Amino acid sequence: MNVRPPRGxxxxxxxxxxxxxPMSACGFxxxxxxxxxxxxxxxxxxxxxxxxxxxxRLLGRLPAPVQLPxxxxxxxxxxxxxxxxxxxxxxxxxxxxxxxxxxxxAGTLPVxxxxxxxxxxxxxxxxxxxxxxxxxxxxxxxxxxxxxxRPAGSELPVPASDVSAAVVDGTAxxxxxxxxxxxxxxxxxxxPGSQAxxxxxxxxxxxxxxxxxxGGRLIIAGGTSGVTAQRDILSxxxxxxxxxxxxxxxxxxxxxxSASLGGTLYVIGGRSDSLTGQTRGVLAVDPRAxxxxxxxxxxxxxxxxxxxxxxxRILVLGGRDATGRARDEILRLRPGP
Numbered sequence: 001m002n003v004r005p006p007r008g009x010x011x012x013x014x015x016x017x018x019x020x021x022p023m024s025a026c027g028f029x030x031x032x033x034x035x036x037x038x039x040x041x042x043x044x045x046x047x048x049x050x051x052x053x054x055x056x057r058l059l060g061r062l063p064a065p066v067q068l069p070x071x072x073x074x075x076x077x078x079x080x081x082x083x084x085x086x087x088x089x090x091x092x093x094x095x096x097x098x099x100x101x102x103x104x105x106a107g108t109l110p111v112x113x114x115x116x117x118x119x120x121x122x123x124x125x126x127x128x129x130x131x132x133x134x135x136x137x138x139x140x141x142x143x144x145x146x147x148x149x150r151p152a153g154s155e156l157p158v159p160a161s162d163v164s165a166a167v168v169d170g171t172a173x174x175x176x177x178x179x180x181x182x183x184x185x186x187x188x189x190x191x192p193g194s195q196a197x198x199x200x201x202x203x204x205x206x207x208x209x210x211x212x213x214x215g216g217r218l219i220i221a222g223g224t225s226g227v228t229a230q231r232d233i234l235s236x237x238x239x240x241x242x243x244x245x246x247x248x249x250x251x252x253x254x255x256x257x258s259a260s261l262g263g264t265l266y267v268i269g270g271r272s273d274s275l276t277g278q279t280r281g282v283l284a285v286d287p288r289a290x291x292x293x294x295x296x297x298x299x300x301x302x303x304x305x306x307x308x309x310x311x312x313r314i315l316v317l318g319g320r321d322a323t324g325r326a327r328d329e330i331l332r333l334r335p336g337p
Contacts, residue, residue, distance in 0.1 A: 052262060054282055054296040054314065055336035058329060060101025065326035066092065066318040070118035071306035072125050073315075074145065079308050080106065081317050082127050082143065083113040087326040091132045095147045098317070101330055107147020113137060117165035119172035122192050126152055128174055131161030136180040140190065154196050160184055164211035166218055166260075168238050173199075173218050175236075176206035183207050183225070187218070187236055187243070200241050202234065210258040212265040214287035219265045221285060222253035229254040229273050233290050247290025249283065257307035259314045261335075263287070266295060268316055268333070271303040278303045278322045282333065296333065 062081065069084030079098040086092050091114045097106035109127060116130030116137075125143040129136065136159035140152040160177030167173075174188040174196075183205035190196040202220070209223030209230075218236040220243075222229060229252035236243050249267070256270025265285040271277040278301035284293050298316070305319030305327070316331040 052264065052284070052295065052335035053337070054261075054266065054333035056296065056299055056316075057332045057334070058299070059315070059332040060098075060103065060330045062096060062098070062103040062318060062328045062330060063105060064092075064094070065328040066094075067304040067320040067326040068114045069306045069318055070116045070127060070130075071308050071315075071317055072118045072120040073308040073310040074120065074125075077311050079310075079315055079317070080118070080125050080143065080147075081306060082118055082125070083109055083116055083130060084306075084318065085114040085326065095143065095149075097147070098315070098330060103330065107143070107149065110141060110149055111137070111139075113161075115161040115163070115178075117163045117172075117174055119165050119167050119190070121167060121170065121172060124192065126172065126190070126192075128165060128172070128190065129156055129160040129163045129177060131178075131180075135159065136161040136178060140196065142192075152192065154190060154192075154194065156188060156190075156196050157186070157198055158184070162207035164209050164220075164223075164258075166211050166213040168213045168216060168218060171238065173211075173236065173238070175209050175211050175218070175220055176202060176223065178207050189238075199238070200236055200243050202243055203232075203245070206230070208254045210253070210256040210267045210270065212258040212260040214260045214263055214265045214285075217287060219260075219285060219287050221258065221265070221267050221283075222249055222256055222270065224254040224273075227273065228252070229271075233285060233292070235287065235290070245290075246288075247285070247292060249292060253279070255303040255320075257305045257316060257319070259307040259309035261309045261312070261314055266307075266314060266333070268307050268314070269298055269302040269305055269319065275324065276322045278320070298331065302327065 066084035091112035093112040095107035113130030138156040163177035187200040206223040220234040233247040282296040284295035302319040314333040
């Protein structure tokens with residue numbers, strides 16, 4: 001059985017943050033920040049804005065139920081699903097390749113891990129950080145298309161689980177996380193062939209955030225700070241190194257999946273502070289205005305799933321339902337009337 005902190009709670013067991021390179025300047029720009037009242041008006045306005053509604057369909061099933069996996073979309077439409085927690089809340093080492101609606105074993109991670117991030121860079125998949133029975137990991141593991149693994153030659157500045165990541169212009173940005181004793185407020189940049197380094201700071205430590213790339217920026221929605229789910233929608237600009245608040249979610253949300261499609265970030269499922277507070281909602285976030293509109297509903301309330309975009313659709317893989325069960329569904333979300 002894997003031993004891990006309760007989701008969304010801060011428990012004492014971690015290391016200190018050490019940047020491998022000087023940090024870029026970051027902060028809240030007044031041009032993007034706003035009062036809660038003003039941003040709430042933006043949310044209300046956003047709910048009426050036109051935009052793609054995503055229609056769900058059950059596409060297939062994974063070989064086994066899994067929650068908190070990492071996933072990447074590969075060229076050609078296949079998806080790799082890596083690690084996660086089993087129905088028994090134990091870390092799993094599985095690498096699963098999904099083709100169409102079918103998932104099949106494709107390899108094994110060096111160590112069973114959950115709460116990791118993944119990124120596809122330079123023709124390779126990278127499995128980043130994660131947690132296990134022995135604690136949080138700083139490892140970055142390279143996974144080739146056939147499922148073989150090897151060390152990437154770089155590590156995170158500190159061990160980190162509960163992380164989220166997205167790729168902008170060939171660089172993966174890893175957001176927040178948990179060292180095992182302390183939550184993190186960092187944005188870490190990783191590019192193959194160079195050392196991972198802290199490039200920005202969030203306004204507060206954040207775990208389980210919903211993260212995606214849209215409009216040349218990293219969009220960070222919700223997540224857990226301390227033991228409290230958040231509403232903030234943040235934007236990180238890799239060129240300036242600045243983190244700014246651009247909007248608010250309609251309600252606090254954590255443990256949500258996310259993927260970008262057609263220049264819009266979709267925030268999928270998630271939950272409140274309660275372990276049984278899962279939602280069916282799909283929200284669309286305008287990456288420039290920060291406005292939000294409802295963009296569909298999942299067949300069932302779900303948190304802790306993975307999501308990837310490609311070929312005009314989003315796949316949602318695994319997750320946790322309101323009864324605490326891990327799920328094995330592969331859902332396809334596609335724009336529709």
